[in-house]
Amino acid sequence: MSIITIIGAGMMGSAMSFPARANGHDVRLVGTPLDRGIIEHAKETGFHITLKRQLPEGIRFCQFEELEDALEGADLLIGGVSSMGVDWFMDSVIPRIPAALPVLSVTKGMMNTREGEFISFPELYARRFPDSGIRFNAIGGPCTSYELADRDQTQVCFCGPDMALLRKMKAMLNTDFYHISLSEDIRGVECAVALKNAYALGVTLAVGLSEKLDGKMHYNSQAALFGQSVKEMRKILRLYGGRDINIYLGAGDLYVTVFGGRTRLIGTLLGKGYPIDEAKKELAGVTLESIVIAERTARAVRSSIARGEARSEDFPLLMYIDGLLAGESGAGIPWDAFEEEMTV
C-alpha cells in the first residue's frame, strides 16, 4: 500500500479518495485555505458538504497548515485544485513538493503563453519549475465527481512524460470502477479535455434555441453543433501539436458536459438570446471554467491566425462563441459557415 496525499478538497480532488481508498492506500486529504469548512466538517463526520457524500473510511483530513505533515513519506501527490487555483498551487504548493514525489493533477484547462502558445498545466508547471525534478502528470477524460464517488463505471486517461511512472500510478488507482488509459501525449490529452468545456457552450446553444422555440428538445441542431465541435476540436488539437486520436476523449467529455451543470445553463441562456452579462448573473459571481477556456482557446486560435498558421473560416463555432462571450449580440448561429467541401 502507498501513501497518497490529495491537495485540494473540492469535489473532484475529494472524489479521488474513492479509488485510492478502494485500493487500500493511506489517503491524506488536505484542504486549500478555501476548503477550511469542508475539512472541518469532514474531520468531525467524514461527510463532504459540497460533494454531498460520505467519504470512504480511514482518510486523514488536514487543514492547509498541516501540509508538511501530510507530505511526509507520500508516494503520490494528487493536485485537486480547479484551474482557478493554479497560480495558488504554483505559489504555495509546488515549491514545497520533494523532487521524488510525482504529481498527478485533476485540474482541467490550458494556458496562453506570451509567445502565443497554447499549453497544458503539466507543461506550465514543468516550465516554471525546471529544476524541481518533479514529474508532473494529469488526468483527462469524462468523469464527474459525484459519479466517481458513487463508484460508477468511469474511463479516464492519465497523461505524463514517462510511461513507466504512468503505469505505476495506474497500478495504484485502477479499480473495477475507475478505468485508466495512459498517454505520453500530455498536450493532446489536456487540450482535448479542455476544449470540451469551450465547445459544450456551443452545443448547448441549440438547447436554448429549442427551449425558446417550443420547449421541446430538438436533436438535429444539437447534433450539428456536436459534429461541428468535434470537427473544430480536431483541428485545434492538430494545430497545437496534440495527436488527433485524443478526439475520443474530447468527444466523450463533451458528451458528459452538455448534460448538466452550469456550462449547460449558460449555453442555454446564450442560445435563448440572453446577453452574456445577464447570463452570468445566474452564476452569482462564480467564474465558470468553460467561459475561461473558451476565451483562452479563441485567443490562441486568433494568434495562430495572425501568424498565418490557421484560417478563421476553420473555426466558425469557436469564433461565434467568443463573440457572444465578448458581449456581441450575435446574428445567430452561423450554420452556413459550417458547410465545407472536401475533395479527395
Place this chain on the structure above:
Amino acid sequence: MSIITIIGAGMMGSAMSFPARANGHDVRLVGTPLDRGIIEHAKETGFHITLKRQLPEGIRFCQFEELEDALEGADLLIGGVSSMGVDWFMDSVIPRIPAALPVLSVTKGMMNTREGEFISFPELYARRFPDSGIRFNAIGGPCTSYELADRDQTQVCFCGPDMALLRKMKAMLNTDFYHISLSEDIRGVECAVALKNAYALGVTLAVGLSEKLDGKMHYNSQAALFGQSVKEMRKILRLYGGRDINIYLGAGDLYVTVFGGRTRLIGTLLGKGYPIDEAKKELAGVTLESIVIAERTARAVRSSIARGEARSEDFPLLMYIDGLLAGESGAGIPWDAFEEEMTV
C-alpha cells in the same frame, strides 16, 4: 426550378420534400409497393401518416406504377428507401433510371462483399451497374426526418464522385434550415454514418445499466462508451479507406441516435441484461438497421483480423456488441479492455 423525383415515401424520403419544396422545385413523391397506403392517403389529404406531418403544398404523389411518368424530365432522383430496400431498389428502380439522371440516396448502411470488403451503397450500385452511366451520390449526417419536416436547423453531408455535381445538388437543396457540406470521400462519409447505428447500441448499454441500478441517468459510463465508440469508429474508418475527418459526422450522428427510437430501446434492454431474443420481441418483427449494421461491421472487422490487417483488441466494444447480438449472455461490458497505452 428543377424536377426532383423521390422514390420511396417512407419518413426520410418524404421529409426530403421539405427542402426541395422550400426551394420551389417540382417534386414527385413515388411510393414503393410498401408505401401504397401512405401515397393513397397523401393523394387525398397531403398528410403523411407515418411522418405525422402535413407535407408541403404542390407535391405530385405517385404510386409505383406511375414511376415512368414520375421520371419524365427529372433533374434529380432522390433514393428514399431504407437499407432493407436496397435489393429492391437495384432490381426495380436502377435499371429504369436514365444515365443522365443523378441519384442522391438517403439510405444509410454498408455492405460486406465476398472478398471481405466493407463498401457503401453508392459504391455497390456503381459496381452492379458499371455501364449505366448513372452517378450515385448519398446523404450522410445527423438528420431525423421529423425535425427536417419541422424545418429545424440541420447539417448534412452530400457525398459522391464528382464535386461539380455535388455543388449542383447542393444548389438545389440547400435552404436556411438544411445545410449541406460536400465530400468526394464516399466511403468515409457513408462508413462514419453507418457505424453510428452500430455504436449507438453500445452507448445505450449504459442507459440500461443505469435504469437497472437506480433508474437515474449516469453519465460517466455513457461518456466512456461514447468515447470508446468514437475511438473504434475512427479506427474502422481508417481500416476501410475513409478519411478520419469524417469522424465528426459519425460523432454528431451518434449523438442524435442515442437519444431516441428503437436503437436506444434495444441497447437499453441489452444493457439491462435481456437476451437479444427477448429484446427483439419489443421490435414486433421489424428488422432494426442498427442490428444489421452492427453485425455487418463486426463481420468486416473479423475478416480484416483474419487477414492480419487489424487486431481484435482494437475493437472490444464492437466485439462485445456482436456477441450480445449473437445471443451470448455477456460477462458484462469489457471496461478493462478499453484501457490503452499511448507512447509518443
